[in-house]
Amino acid sequence: MYSNFKWLSSCLAVVSLGWLPTAYGTTAPSFWDGFTNKREAGGFLSLGFGASYGGGLLSNIATRPLININGNYYFENGLFIEVPGSDSKFEPDWAMGYNLYNTNEWEFDLIFSSAHSHMTYYGYFEGNYDDRDLTGYIGLRVTGALGQYQIQSILAPKADNSEYDGGAYASLWVARSWQIKNWNYYASIGFQYRNSNMLNYYYGVPYKSSRVAPYEASGGVNTLLKFGFTKPISESWVVDGSIGFTDYASSIDKSPYSIDALKYVSNRSKLGRNVNITLSYVF
Numbered sequence: 351m352y353s354n355f356k357w358l359s360s361c362l363a364v365v366s367l368g369w370l371p372t373a374y375g376t377t378a379p380s381f382w383d384g385f386t387n388k389r390e391a392g393g394f395l396s397l398g399f400g401a402s403y404g405g406g407l408l409s410n411i412a413t414r415p416l417i418n419i420n421g422n423y424y425f426e427n428g429l430f431i432e433v434p435g436s437d438s439k440f441e442p443d444w445a446m447g448y449n450l451y452n453t454n455e456w457e458f459d460l461i462f463s464s465a466h467s468h469m470t471y472y473g474y475f476e477g478n479y480d481d482r483d484l485t486g487y488i489g490l491r492v493t494g495a496l497g498q499y500q501i502q503s504i505l506a507p508k509a510d511n512s513e514y515d516g517g518a519y520a521s522l523w524v525a526r527s528w529q530i531k532n533w534n535y536y537a538s539i540g541f542q543y544r545n546s547n548m549l550n551y552y553y554g555v556p557y558k559s560s561r562v563a564p565y566e567a568s569g570g571v572n573t574l575l576k577f578g579f580t581k582p583i584s585e586s587w588v589v590d591g592s593i594g595f596t597d598y599a600s601s602i603d604k605s606p607y608s609i610d611a612l613k614y615v616s617n618r619s620k621l622g623r624n625v626n627i628t629l630s631y632v633f
Contacts, residue, residue: 384451389430393423396630398590402436404624407598407608408469411617418590418628424449430459436626437578437590439525439538440493440502447491456494463487465509465519465544469552471607474561482552483511487519500525500538509548517548534580544599545569553605562606570599588630596622 398418405411420435428449434442447461469482489506502523510517525538546569555565578592602608603620611618 384453387452388426388428388449389424389452389457391424391426393421394632395419395421396435396588396632398435398588398628398630400590400626400628402624402626404594404622404626405617406596406619406622407602407611408622410615411619411623416626416628418626418630420630435590436628437580437592439500439527439536439576439578440523440540441504441521445491450490453494456492459491459493461489461491461504463489465506465517466548466552474555474607475558483513485509485511485517485519485548485551487517489519498526500527509544514547514551516545517551518545519543519548532582536576536578538576540574540576542572542574543569544572546601549599549601553602553607555606562610565604565606567601567605570601572599572602573597586632588632589628590630591627592625594622594624598622 396419398416398420400416400418401413402416403411403413416436418435418437419433420437422430422432422434424430429447430449431444431446433444434440436442441463443464445461445463447459447463449457449459451458463486464484465487466485468484471480471482472478474480487506487509489504489509491502491504493500493502495501500523502521502525504519504521506519508517509519520543521540523538523540525536527534527536529535546567549567549569553565553567555562557564574594574596576592576594578590581589583589598608598620612620
């Protein structure tokens with residue numbers, strides 16, 4: 351009896367030792383693991399040709415040829431570059447940066463990108479034209495999911511150029527995607543905030559203007575609505591299409607430059623809109 355008990359005890363001890371590493375040797379991922387778990391290295395590139403119809407308050411409404419470059423590349427060390435192309439459901443601007451932190455559902459990136467494009471006004475100042483340079487920013491971008499919705503938010507407290515400072519930019523995008531057979535659809539709404547320093551630089555009128563009264567623009571929010579689709583037609587060819595609308599900030603609407611454009615240019619609109627269709631080759 352004693353020998354049987356001793357043998358059973360030995361077996362239980364061996365089983366227990368074999369079980370302990372499985373139960374206690376594997377620990378839950380710590381908070382700090384998120385700093386080292388970078389995106390998988392790699393990327394893609396597609397080049398598309400098509401047509402775009404659109405314009406609005408800031409550009410003439412017209413049909414134009416469209417070259418669509420869409421791609422990204424993520425390095426093992428966390429650095430990346432993104433060119434989202436015209437069919438992006440989030441921010442349409444290029445970005446480069448560093449992947450700071452990842453969880454199962456959320457990605458945190460430090461990025462450099464553009465908060466406002468270059469603009470030129472003609473006939474308002476001596477020399478016939480006045481250039482307003484592109485505004486870049488360095489900011490924090492958060493991308494993730496809440497249930498069936500995709501979320502992207504950007505916060506950039508420093509967004510300026512060599513001609514002004516104190517600019518700030520922020521955005522929030524909410525998107526939903528569907529797949530029906532091999533058609534991929536999305537809808538998204540975005541809000542882009544630019545503070546008074548930035549909007550006054552682009553849409554404010556200084557005292558040196560000879561055509562319109564001085565104007566100081568306040569900060570405001572552009573609201574954007576997008577609908578789009580992607581349809582693979584072969585292993586390497588894809589058709590993309592999108593429709594977008596932009597409701598400009600009230601301080602942009604009230605700018606004398608905007609009022610002049612609506613008054614004297616026949617193909618301008620208070621509501622921005624665009625329709626794109628492209629055929630792209632994926633490398």
